[in-house]
Amino acid sequence: MNLGTYQIIGNDFDQAGSASGSLKEQLKKIGADPDIIRRAMIASYEAEMNVVIHAYKGILRATLNHQQVEVEISDEGPGIPDIDMAMKEGFSTAPSKARELGFGAGMGLPNIKKNSDHFSIQSTVGQGTRVRFTIFLKPHEALESDHTHVCVVEGKCRECFQCLRKCPTKALRLGKGRPEILKYLCIDCTQCIAACESGALAMANTAIALPRLTDDAVLVVPPSFLVQFGPLVSPQRVLASLFKLGFQDVKITETWDLALRSAVVGFAREESNVVPVISPVCPAVINLIEMRFPSLINHLAPFVSPLEAQQEHLAGRQGVFVISCPCQYTALVSRVLAKKPDVITPSTLRSAVQPLIISGHNIVDDILKHPGPNPQDEKHVLQITGIEHVIHILEKIENGLIPDVPVMELFACELGCFGSPLVHEDPFLALARWQKSCGLSRIWGRAYRRKESFSPRSGVRLDKDMAKAIEKLSRIDKLTRSLPGKDCGMCGAPTCAALAEDIVLGRTTRSTCVHVIVHEEDQK
Amino acid sequence: MNLEYLARNIDAKVFSRGRPMNVEINRIYAGDRISDLLSQAPHRTLLVTNLASAQIMRVAQLMDISGICLLNNITPEPEIIQIALEHQTLLMVSPLGMFETCGRLYQTIIEESLTGL
Numbered sequence: 001m002n003l004g005t006y007q008i009i010g011n012d013f014d015q016a017g018s019a020s021g022s023l024k025e026q027l028k029k030i031g032a033d034p035d036i037i038r039r040a041m042i043a044s045y046e047a048e049m050n051v052v053i054h055a056y057k058g059i060l061r062a063t064l065n066h067q068q069v070e071v072e073i074s075d076e077g078p079g080i081p082d083i084d085m086a087m088k089e090g091f092s093t094a095p096s097k098a099r100e101l102g103f104g105a106g107m108g109l110p111n112i113k114k115n116s117d118h119f120s121i122q123s124t125v126g127q128g129t130r131v132r133f134t135i136f137l138k139p140h141e142a143l144e145s146d147h148t149h150v151c152v153v154e155g156k157c158r159e160c161f162q163c164l165r166k167c168p169t170k171a172l173r174l175g176k177g178r179p180e181i182l183k184y185l186c187i188d189c190t191q192c193i194a195a196c197e198s199g200a201l202a203m204a205n206t207a208i209a210l211p212r213l214t215d216d217a218v219l220v221v222p223p224s225f226l227v228q229f230g231p232l233v234s235p236q237r238v239l240a241s242l243f244k245l246g247f248q249d250v251k252i253t254e255t256w257d258l259a260l261r262s263a264v265v266g267f268a269r270e271e272s273n274v275v276p277v278i279s280p281v282c283p284a285v286i287n288l289i290e291m292r293f294p295s296l297i298n299h300l301a302p303f304v305s306p307l308e309a310q311q312e313h314l315a316g317r318q319g320v321f322v323i324s325c326p327c328q329y330t331a332l333v334s335r336v337l338a339k340k341p342d343v344i345t346p347s348t349l350r351s352a353v354q355p356l357i358i359s360g361h362n363i364v365d366d367i368l369k370h371p372g373p374n375p376q377d378e379k380h381v382l383q384i385t386g387i388e389h390v391i392h393i394l395e396k397i398e399n400g401l402i403p404d405v406p407v408m409e410l411f412a413c414e415l416g417c418f419g420s421p422l423v424h425e426d427p428f429l430a431l432a433r434w435q436k437s438c439g440l441s442r443i444w445g446r447a448y449r450r451k452e453s454f455s456p457r458s459g460v461r462l463d464k465d466m467a468k469a470i471e472k473l474s475r476i477d478k479l480t481r482s483l484p485g486k487d488c489g490m491c492g493a494p495t496c497a498a499l500a501e502d503i504v505l506g507r508t509t510r511s512t513c514v515h516v517i518v519h520e521e522d523q524k
Numbered sequence: 525m526n527l528e529y530l531a532r533n534i535d536a537k538v539f540s541r542g543r544p545m546n547v548e549i550n551r552i553y554a555g556d557r558i559s560d561l562l563s564q565a566p567h568r569t570l571l572v573t574n575l576a577s578a579q580i581m582r583v584a585q586l587m588d589i590s591g592i593c594l595l596n597n598i599t600p601e602p603e604i605i606q607i608a609l610e611h612q613t614l615l616m617v618s619p620l621g622m623f624e625t626c627g628r629l630y631q632t633i634i635e636e637s638l639t640g641l
Contacts, residue, residue: 017582024586034567034588041586042562049558102575107559115563 003027003062003069008051010077013101016052019060020044023071030064032137039115040069040135046108047073047131053098054078055128068117072132079125083451087113087121122334122452148188149326151204152179163192163201164494168387169292173502174492184460187291188327189284189412191387194421203326203345203422210245210320210352211342217318219247220310223254224418225322225346227433228425233357235437241356242349247320255445256306257281258374261409263447264301265377268406276382276397276405277301283327284412285390286454293394294456302450305331309448311341318342322349324420325413346423374443380406386414462505476500484515525549525633527570527591531616533632534625539605542591542614549590552633554626558583565589572618572625576600581607581615590614593629595622 003026006019023044027037044060051058055077062071080086086093087109094104109131113119116133123129157178164172164179171185172192179192179200192201219242226235242250260281268277278299280286286305289296304312307328311319320342323329332341382405384393390410396402413419418434419427462476463469479500486496491512493499502508510516527547531538541547553564554572558579561571567588573580576594581604584592591614594600598617600608608615618625 013577013579016579017586020586021582038567038587045562045583045586046559101577101579102556102558102561102573105557105559107557107563111559111563 001064003064005062006060008048008058008060008073008075010052010054010056010058010075012052016049017045019048023060023062026062027069032069036069036135036137040071042115043112043133043135044071044073046111047071047133049103050108050129050131051075051077053094053103058128067137068134069137070132070134072130074128074130076128079127080121080123080129081125083121083123084453120334120452148181148183148186149204149329150181150186150188150192151202152181153200153202154178156198157200158198160196160198161489162195162197164489164492166191166195167494168288168391170494170498172494173498173507174489175508184458185291187284187287187412188325188330189288189387190325190421191412193326194413203329206329206343206345206348208348210344210348213246213320214318215248217247217320218314219245219250219320219322219349220307221250221252221322221349222324222417223252223434224324224420224423224425224427224430225349226252227430227437228346228350228423229357231433235434237357238353241353241358244356245352251310253306253310255443256310256447258377258443259445260303260306260309260447261377261381261407262374262443263303264407265380267301267303268380272301274299275403276408278397279303279381279407279409280305280450280454281409282411282413282416283331284325284387285410287327287457288387288390288412289394290454290457292391293398295398296394297454297456299397300454302453303447304450306445307332309445312448313445320344322346324417324422327412346420381409382407383409383411383416385411385416385419387412460501472504476504479503479510483513486515488515490514525636527614527616529636530570530629530632531593531614534618534620534628536593536616536618537597538614538616539600540608540613540615543612547590547614552626552629554622556622562587570614570629572622572629574622576604578603578607580604581611581613584608584613585611591616593618593625595620595625 004022006022008019009015020041024037024041027040048060051073055075058073058075060071060073062069085091089110090106092104092106098104109121112131112133117136118134120132121129159174159177161174164174168189168191169185169187171182173180173182221242226238229238239250260279264277264279276299278296278301280300280303283305286300289300307321308331311332321332323343323345329343332343384390390412393410415427415431418430462472480497483496483500491499493502499513503510525548527542527549549568549570551569552572553569555561556574561573562583565571565587568590570591570593571589572593574595576598580592594617597619600615600617605615
């Protein structure tokens, strides 16, 4: 539900605070708790004043969903060169005019963070800044995390339970004839989409047609897309056909993957004091680490993912990104940039380009010049693909059992993006065809450092009050032991432990377990 | 604590009387930085500040602050009084500076608690 969109004008101290005032009225109307309103007002007023003091203009957008208020304040302004510095209490760059009015204490951003349940800030120098914060209306139900792009397609689920079993973080429940995604546990990987044969799980908000192209539009495709057209159509020919769609340029993501690899190898050699260094190449793996392996966050190399690097490189030109998974989508759209990227799925592009590909045999020298792996970097890197292997390896790293590998590239999908469920060719065949087409060219992409650091994600929070959370934990433990332990999934939860958690958190009741019902009837 | 009683005791001039239910406070906070006033001021608070701007009234309105005490016998801009009247925020001006005003407020509170008023 939309709570309103309000304009904020830079340097207009007379009107300053009016956007927050309007938001307050809305929150009062929905009957929010006074303490929640108070926290929301501190955060939103500080954010609004930041726009008034520092930027030319901005917009405050507030939405209400899943019992939480999400506020986004984005501005057009000078941007923040050093976010870590800006987050420090007492650091301020406010001009003297603002200071005379009592602002510029350097407490703005820290105050927003302190008063919200979820806070993020992104900034691009010369373009602007975006601050987002979320406040839970009912603190103890503070469970939903935002920003994932896996969604449920209504009316398609056949209740086959496959997704429940595959989900690596047990984020799915089956009820009322459809899967339900517990967003706070979802890491935005592709496991459930791959497992679902009836198409009930898919990527959210994807366009079904190509967007309108501007003159300078650049198409960004992964190598896996170029090898989707069978043995007779070479990657080179697919690439040539893509140009016919009206793009000024078509870029292949490989060079950015390789640039990231070089950068991470360099980072591991020169800067890092932990082994192994984990490359941030797959956003789903980053999500997994932030949630399930927070102790490994310092193993992540501080770079943006290859697609984000490509996006940064485009610097305002229209980029149309062909993505392989929901987490790439989330990573792309959650960045602050003047121009929102256009995101399409491989199948959308496939149906657009298919008629343009001339069939027939390949021309012999039809070889695409692309760099291919650099043997110098490759010997330092161990690539692990497939979420089960990845989890297994992360557990080993956590226990300090892998001191002999400098750099790890971990992918949630098998064989990396070649194994995405959004492309259809067998991943081993696709990879082989891609490698066969390898020519010689230099790596021209580059890696970009991350501006904000990785931060742990809470996952399940049983209760805001720690004492109560501990009590709930012991109840879950006791309840788990009283359940049959068959992990059959008939109740709609993937395991008995997950059901116990759901019961204690009040999402369901014990009587959903068929074994419990049978047992109780026997006793009667 | 009753705001009007406090105002009388420190010889402050009252420009706008607050809502009757807001006249009772249980906290006083003094400061000149908006961020502090914002984060340290739950409702039923009297703010003592030098910041005689429309912004301070906006903060008072957003945070449901009961009263504002300005200092040094300044004459508030008509705009400020207007906002205070509109939102029924008590607005008073003390004849003294920050230090003396706070001292007298403190003394009043202590005496009040001693005499059990």
